Amino acid sequence: MTSDNFIDYLLQFDTLNTQQIELIKSLLVIKDYKEGEYFLEAGRVSKEIGFILTGVFRVCYYNNKGEEITRYFLDEGNFMVDLMSYTSGISSTEYVQSVTTSKILTLNKSSMDTLSKTIITWDKIISKITVIALSEKLKKVSLMMPQDAAERYDFFLANFPHLANRVPLQYIASYIGITKSSLSRLRRDISKK
Template sequence: MDSLIDYILRFGHLNTSEIALIKASVTQIELKKGVYFSEAGAIPRQVGFVVQGVLRGWYYNQDGEDITRCFIAENSLAADYLNLESHQISTEYIQACTDCKLIVFSKAQWEGLSHSIAGWDIIKNKMVQLCMYQKSRKGPVVSQDASSRYLEFLKNYPEVMLRVPLRYIASYLGVTQQSLSRIRKNIS
């Protein structure tokens, strides 16, 4: 729980009663590897904070291939936030790549804190902006060659490389698993 509070305090000040209110508004969950935090075809209903483990955001393309859009590791928010806010059905999945521990706000709890904590909306908006920025900024640049995309991946996700299957990384980079193996061999 301390890691969540430390994360939130990066974005604004809270007094002890506000911190206690946040702690009372969340639940801790564990997801086994392969279990979904959020699924396509459903309206997202929660915001998570990753305490331990790695999640991946992914979707199916028009050819039915699963495409990894992002990885979400410790000390990061996990949410399909645009669809949560707009109460729309998601087209993406958020799935545990490893066994995970999360601290979770229901949508009602997440939004309800605005009524009890004067600066919550500002803090919440800053957290969401960072979350959205990280997801958009960390996507591979299609115009880069595969080796450059891989090096960028290592820079952006150093903690993920040894924790998730190579097929997810290959999918994220837009290369085959065999190509990724060659790239890794040539760079090492």
């Protein structure tokens, strides 16, 4: 994936002329992440928006018992930002961590302001993307809660088959709300069927 993939993504929401496209590309910053590195850490203010070119990230937090909980995963073609932190300037309560070696494009607040002032349809494009991203986030987080562990794992496999072999077991276990050893047992039981 390249910056052209990012432009193609934006063009789903509105038209952009050549000058606008070149301006967007000139403001994009490419960043590489190693496995385990953070795009955003709890306690820090989100100051940039990321678009994943390659790799997988997870959004996680620590509960009141000090246990690490994975809320959801993001992979290629998805945006990353703590929207509340970014728009309000408050500290994030979550971590966004690279699960694999990853490459992203970023736009900082200054670049976003420049695009908003220069491209008439920019805010409309971002608004449409935000609505879709929030809807997807809700689906990823809430659909599994009323299900038992086996159903939640089936849901994960059915909806994110491309992530099953890319994400460490402990993160999948955390996402579906069970321990790593319980997930190992569940996987063994499924393979026996």
